[in-house]
Amino acid sequence: MKEVSGASRSFSESHKRFSGREIGAILLFICGFFLLLSVIIFLIGILNHDNFIWSLLGVVIVSFVFISIIWGTRKIQKQGYIFNPPVVFSNVNRKHVDLQSNPRKMIFNEGNNRLYISTKNSIIEFDDTTNKTGNEIAIKDPGHMAVDHTKNRLFVTLERGIAVIDTSSNTLIKNIFGEFRFGQLCINFSTNILYAINLDFNCIYIIDCSSHSLVDKIYCIGYPRTLISNQNTNSIFVGNSDNVVTIIDSSKNKVIARIHLPNPPSNRWYPVTTSLNELYVDPSNNILYIKEDVIGPPNEGGVGLQTLFFKIDLNGIFFEYYIHSPECDILPKTKRYMPHHRSESILRNRDIFSRNSSLNDCFIVNSKSGLQYLTDIGRKKLDEIDLDNKILRSFEISEHCNAIAINPIGNEIYLANSGYISNSLDIFFVQKQPTVNPPVSIENSSH
Numbered sequence: 001m002k003e004v005s006g007a008s009r010s011f012s013e014s015h016k017r018f019s020g021r022e023i024g025a026i027l028l029f030i031c032g033f034f035l036l037l038s039v040i041i042f043l044i045g046i047l048n049h050d051n052f053i054w055s056l057l058g059v060v061i062v063s064f065v066f067i068s069i070i071w072g073t074r075k076i077q078k079q080g081y082i083f084n085p086p087v088v089f090s091n092v093n094r095k096h097v098d099l100q101s102n103p104r105k106m107i108f109n110e111g112n113n114r115l116y117i118s119t120k121n122s123i124i125e126f127d128d129t130t131n132k133t134g135n136e137i138a139i140k141d142p143g144h145m146a147v148d149h150t151k152n153r154l155f156v157t158l159e160r161g162i163a164v165i166d167t168s169s170n171t172l173i174k175n176i177f178g179e180f181r182f183g184q185l186c187i188n189f190s191t192n193i194l195y196a197i198n199l200d201f202n203c204i205y206i207i208d209c210s211s212h213s214l215v216d217k218i219y220c221i222g223y224p225r226t227l228i229s230n231q232n233t234n235s236i237f238v239g240n241s242d243n244v245v246t247i248i249d250s251s252k253n254k255v256i257a258r259i260h261l262p263n264p265p266s267n268r269w270y271p272v273t274t275s276l277n278e279l280y281v282d283p284s285n286n287i288l289y290i291k292e293d294v295i296g297p298p299n300e301g302g303v304g305l306q307t308l309f310f311k312i313d314l315n316g317i318f319f320e321y322y323i324h325s326p327e328c329d330i331l332p333k334t335k336r337y338m339p340h341h342r343s344e345s346i347l348r349n350r351d352i353f354s355r356n357s358s359l360n361d362c363f364i365v366n367s368k369s370g371l372q373y374l375t376d377i378g379r380k381k382l383d384e385i386d387l388d389n390k391i392l393r394s395f396e397i398s399e400h401c402n403a404i405a406i407n408p409i410g411n412e413i414y415l416a417n418s419g420y421i422s423n424s425l426d427i428f429f430v431q432k433q434p435t436v437n438p439p440v441s442i443e444n445s446s447h
Helices: 020-047 052-079
Strands: 093-099 105-109 114-118 122-127 132-138 145-148 153-157 162-166 171-176 182-188 193-198 203-208 214-218 224-230 235-240 244-249 254-260 273-282 287-295 305-313 319-324 334-336 345-347 363-365 372-376 381-385 391-396 401-407 412-418 423-429
Touching (some): 105 145, 114 145, 145 182, 224 273, 235 273, 273 363, 287 363
Parallel strands (some): 182 224
Antiparallel strands (some): 093 423, 145 153, 224 235, 244 254, 287 305, 305 319, 319 334
16 A cells, blocks of 8 residues: 655635735736836827827837736736635545556445445455455456445345445445346335435335335436435435425435426527536535536537536425636525425526536535545545535546545545556545534425
């Protein structure tokens, strides 16, 4: 194993340079002064027709001012003075582990402090205590994973069916529903139920984790693409193909609400394609995060790619979203009040931003601290974001990062790197952060 120490810089040192607003104000003041001076000289040249040099000098200064404004603006954007807050590194260690296989997806098991990394033909077990790879479970073409740390079970989707693995012995127990193709998985530990997206029937399979039998099926609007569970509120969230998030009461396995997300602008020449492909929930405060990739009309940058991040307070207080892009990491959040949702209620918001972005960025939420971690492949950074959408710290990462996982107890962030030359795992040991407010229950269908 090869270890690489992380950089360290004090909080006070990071604030010695000018802020983005100060640098922008200074630049605008200087440009404004020269622009005013050039206008005066230009007017003198016009009034004095016999002196051609005054007019020529005015034109030269005006051209210099405009070139300075363009150059300065691009320089500020490139250096991140305006859009990126000061980067703060504090008590951060980083370790680098080489992997023999190409990593695809990762999931952390809180029960045994093990990280499971899926590759093309196996699942690699990584020991969080010794920081070494251990047993390798031979499985062909593993897909999505869900772990039940209370019963030492790992569920993995295959090309057909779902593999059930005993994580205490790393042995395959059985393959269930081998005749179907499945998408993402999630588990409700309190009810011992596995929820799986059936890609053949476009519905949610409700499976008993003990008997591995089918309990029920739920059909949602559109095609289900992603789902996640909030254990504290007995809620399952399903993201669909038509920008709808369906909320299921997992104690009754009934749909209790739907959230309609805003649609991006489109036109007849450039139709917009949306992919609501990731959901994250913070059970400590009942906030839902939604990652949606959008392919649409080319914009100013010439690339019609966006990554939209919706942030929804399920307690009915606010509905906001922001967009991740190389030019502006976290835009000022758009907040809309929405009434407390009841059964089958429809929540709408039609406003939307449009920015360039990378569709390969990874996102995850620490359920213990409420902090969010978002990769920016363009900047080669991992940003730590608080509940106010402010970047607290940024860490250097590889441009080949393709998966992220988290140990919420030790606050360790795992990034898998997949490249043509080498495959690796980066581990960031970040200091613990204070927890946020206690959980609040979601309104059920009986009200």
